[in-house]
Amino acid sequence: MINVTAAVTVxxxxxAEFEQAVAAARPAMLVxxxxxxxxxxxxSGSQVDYxxxxxxxDGDALRRHGSSAEFNAFGEVLKDxxxxxxxxSVLRPVGEQSQ
Amino acid sequence: MINVTAAVTVxxxxxAEFEQAVAAARPAMLVxxxxxxxxxxxxSGSQVDYxxxxxxxDGDALRRHGSSAEFNAFGEVLKDxxxxxxxxSVLRPVGEQSQ
Known part of the structure; x- marks a missing residue:
């Protein structure tokens, strides 16, 4: 498994628009x-940091995601x-993992 | 569920010692x-960023972890x-979650 964290300040x-945009984009990402x-x-403790x-x-799935139309469309929405x-941060597991 | 990310530069x-220290501490954290x-x-792409x-x-479990002897012992080991x-970063879920 490859974990990724994407930290963003809104x-x-x-x-509110950001949270709606993520909710709207999410189903397509999980297809x-x-x-x-x-x-x-x-x-926690922030109103703007997500x-x-x-x-x-695997790496192929991550590459597919990064080049998908859904991802690019989401990127456009995010800009504003x-x-x-x-x-x-693309993360590589080290040692025992629970997930 | 409460997710937490702890980013550290070693x-x-x-x-090698850091990875061993985490592996040694992990079982007790999961007790x-x-x-x-x-x-x-x-x-990914770094040798020192973890x-x-x-x-x-829940919050109680997070508090127990933060005040546990195992966590404090691990903190001491980390210092060097x-x-x-x-x-x-203590994280609060927003919207639908897979986990």
Missing amino acids: REDRT DEGCTRWDLQRV VLLEEYA LVAGPPVI | REDRT DEGCTRWDLQRV VLLEEYA LVAGPPVI
Whole structure:
């Protein structure tokens, strides 16, 4: 499994729109069976800092996601809503994993 | 569920020790049923940047973890191995979740 975290700061006046945009995009992201998690989180204590917890079956699934029309369309929507570019971390498991 | 990410940069000469310290501490962290995930990841493309993906059943489980002897002992071990303090993000789910 490949976990990915995407941390983003949303413009203060656009958080509701951002959450709706993620909810709207989510089903299409999960259509690809290789995308096993695409869960939005907000950082505790913040109104504008969010993290998407993502998980992919393998590198191919991650590449498919990154080149999908849905992902690109979501990127376009995000441009107006975020205060800066997301910080994406692609993670490699080290040692025993629960998931 | 409460997800937590703990991002840490390890001293270049101590990564093997760090990975062993996490592996050694992990079983005790998972003894508490409320701790449902404590998975070490390394950031792709880096030799020194790691993220612990953690998950807790609820706030009580997270508090138990944070005040446990195992957690404090692990913190002591970390002091010599890391290049700086971990960046901890306690996350609140927003919308539909896969896990």
